Amino acid sequence: MTRSNEMMQDDIGTEQVPVELMELKERIQGQPPMVRAELEPLIDEVMEHALFRNRVMMIARDALQRFRVDMAALRLDLEATRREAQSN
Numbered sequence: 001m002t003r004s005n006e007m008m009q010d011d012i013g014t015e016q017v018p019v020e021l022m023e024l025k026e027r028i029q030g031q032p033p034m035v036r037a038e039l040e041p042l043i044d045e046v047m048e049h050a051l052f053r054n055r056v057m058m059i060a061r062d063a064l065q066r067f068r069v070d071m072a073a074l075r076l077d078l079e080a081t082r083r084e085a086q087s088n
Contacts, residue, residue: 016051016054017047017050017051017054018050021043021046021047021050024043025040025043025047028040028043
């Protein structure tokens with residue numbers, strides 16, 4: 001797994017955010033209070049967007065997988081119908 005593809009679990013424990021965002025958040029937390037107060041809301045928003053994109057991608061992958069399974073079932077049904085029609 002490449003570094004850009006690495007993911008870490010967030011506080012919820014089930015969803016993942018890129019390692020780079022976690023590292024950035026840690027670096028922001030190490031900044032002086034004034035800088036931290038300005039940057040923390042921004043990184044929190046970016047992390048929320050990353051989680052949202054991850055959720056959307058998971059939903060899209062699941063839907064695509066279901067579609068593939070449905071298509072395979074339809075092909076089998078079509079083949080069976082054709083064989084039945086040819087035998088009659």
